[in-house]
Amino acid sequence: MKAAVVSELGAPLEVHDVPVPSPGPGQILVKIEASGLCHTDIHAARGEWPVKPKIPLIPGHEGVGIVTKLGEGELPVADGDRVALPWLGHACGHCRHCVAGWETYCQQPQYMGYTMDGSYAEYTVAYASHVVKVPDGVGAFDAAPLTCAGVTTYKGLKVAHPQPSETVMVVGIGGLGHLGLQYARAFGSTTVAVDVEEEKLQLAKELGADHVVEARGDLLESMTGIGGADVALVTVPSPSAMQTAHAVLSPNGRMVIVGLPAHDRLELPIFDTVLTGKSVIGSLVGTSNDLADCFALHARGLTKVVAERRQLETSTTALRRSWPAAFPPGSCSTCAEPHGSGRPTRGDKGRQNDRRCASRLRSARGLLCARLTLAPSERIRAADGHQLKAKQLTADTDDIERDARTAEPSGPPAEN
Ligand SMILES: NC(=O)c1ccc[n+]([C@@H]2O[C@H](COP(=O)([O-])OP(=O)(O)OC[C@H]3O[C@@H](n4cnc5c(N)ncnc54)[C@H](O)[C@@H]3O)[C@@H](O)[C@H]2O)c1
Numbered sequence: 231m232k233a234a235v236v237s238e239l240g241a242p243l244e245v246h247d248v249p250v251p252s253p254g255p256g257q258i259l260v261k262i263e264a265s266g267l268c269h270t271d272i273h274a275a276r277g278e279w280p281v282k283p284k285i286p287l288i289p290g291h292e293g294v295g296i297v298t299k300l301g302e303g304e305l306p307v308a309d310g311d312r313v314a315l316p317w318l319g320h321a322c323g324h325c326r327h328c329v330a331g332w333e334t335y336c337q338q339p340q341y342m343g344y345t346m347d348g349s350y351a352e353y354t355v356a357y358a359s360h361v362v363k364v365p366d367g368v369g370a371f372d373a374a375p376l377t378c379a380g381v382t383t384y385k386g387l388k389v390a391h392p393q394p395s396e397t398v399m400v401v402g403i404g405g406l407g408h409l410g411l412q413y414a415r416a417f418g419s420t421t422v423a424v425d426v427e428e429e430k431l432q433l434a435k436e437l438g439a440d441h442v443v444e445a446r447g448d449l450l451e452s453m454t455g456i457g458g459a460d461v462a463l464v465t466v467p468s469p470s471a472m473q474t475a476h477a478v479l480s481p482n483g484r485m486v487i488v489g490l491p492a493h494d495r496l497e498l499p500i501f502d503t504v505l506t507g508k509s510v511i512g513s514l515v516g517t518s519n520d521l522a523d524c525f526a527l528h529a530r531g532l533t534k535v536v537a538e539r540r541q542l543e544t545s546t547t548a549l550r551r552s553w554p555a556a557f558p559p560g561s562c563s564t565c566a567e568p569h570g571s572g573r574p575t576r577g578d579k580g581r582q583n584d585r586r587c588a589s590r591l592r593s594a595r596g597l598l599c600a601r602l603t604l605a606p607s608e609r610i611r612a613a614d615g616h617q618l619k620a621k622q623l624t625a626d627t628d629d630i631e632r633d634a635r636t637a638e639p640s641g642p643p644a645e646n
């Protein structure tokens with residue numbers, strides 16, 4: 231089978247032929263239909279967190295597919311079921327955290343695409359006890375990003391108990407944040423979306439944010455007209471973004487940290503925290519029940535997944551766009567190709583964005599990518615309509631590339 235493999239930490243993903251794995255006792259073999267790309271996959275492949283992943287590693291913890299083979303034992307899923315393979319690949323099931331419904335904090339965890347091989351492959355082995363059935367009415371391509379980005383932000387908000395009368399600020403409207411914003415709306419709170427990218431703020435508006443704030447300015451000042459935040463959900467892997475979010479919390483405010491920066495330290499003011507009763511809460515993904523909730527909310531039409539589709543076999547360029555370590559100096563920050571004549575982008579030292587970049591033109595036309603979803607092309611063909619969509623995407627890209635070559639003088643201005 232084909233699988234995207236990280237052979238050494240910091241090296242780019244490579245698509246290899248590898249043997250189809252065999253399910254052991256309690257396990258299942260899943261034929262993958264779609265798998266989301268989470269920023270965690272990038273942290274993992276760079277090996278920039280305190281605990282390192284297994285190597286070689288097949289990343290991916292937003293896999294969705296069909297059960298095709300059962301290992302030994304009595305299993306809670308059957309051949310042919312559509313299941314999601316979340317970050318928590320396995321937990322002991324007996325400790326007090328597991329028994330209390332907090333299996334994500336089990337002290338003997340296995341993580342998909344980190345301590346065990348994940349879903350950037352045509353087939354993946356998973357523990358039947360920790361996959362979640364995908365209900366009818368939720369397609370594989372939507373279910374994939376919900377499996378981590380969705381459940382993480384849903385749970386992150388749940389632990390902060392947002393009220394309809396409160397203001398929820400979501401910092402970072404990427405893969406996680408664009409879903410977090412929608413859950414905040416589902417909780418009935420007033421929402422503030424914060425990002426550094428104009429396109430992400432535009433997306434937040436389209437998704438119904440009550441306020442959007444560009445993080446480059448003075449966030450405290452920008453929040454003056456809005457009032458402070460009762461809840462801040464920080465998805466950005468940046469300690470300074472967390473410090474700023476903490477500063478704009480209202481008295482009794484709760485900051486939930488889900489972003490996981492390589493720099494593992496956060497300095498916060500004690501007096502402000504104590505005198506205004508602020509809380510800082512860490513939150514790791516969500517439980518099987520939380521994910522089932524996310525699927526149910528999606529089936530009810532309360533969330534919309536914004537994603538771009540790529541085939542696994544041609545995913546390398548798509549991944550490089552999200553993988554700065556693999557960018558040579560001078561390459562375009564949108565698509566990673568070395569167009570060569572762009573001006574440096576703001577806050578993006580050493581990389582350049584070029585007005586001839588086809589991907590940049592795509593996002594200028596509103597087809598922006600909040601999240602990439604990868605799928606083996608075989609599954610794209612097998613699933614109804616997906617081949618057509620994949621072909622349309624290719625055709626779009628070709629057209630845009632042609633436009634980019636012919637319409638350069640009137641293309642969008644490079645960022646500065
Ligand atoms: N706690 C968990 O269980 C959990 C689960 C999944 C992912 N994560 C972590 O969450 C983080 C985000 O993942 P993602 O997939 O959403 O990433 P992403 O790259 O899709 O999104 C990040 C967003 O933050 C924005 N941003 C960057 N700097 C900013 C700043 N200073 N202020 C405001 N916005 C800024 C970017 O423009 C982008 O929209 C990663 O660190 C990932 O490892 C944690």
Ligand SMILES: [Zn+2]
Nearest residue numbers: 268270378379
């Ligand atoms: Zn994730």
Ligand SMILES: [Zn+2]
Nearest residue numbers: 322325328336
């Ligand atoms: Zn346990």
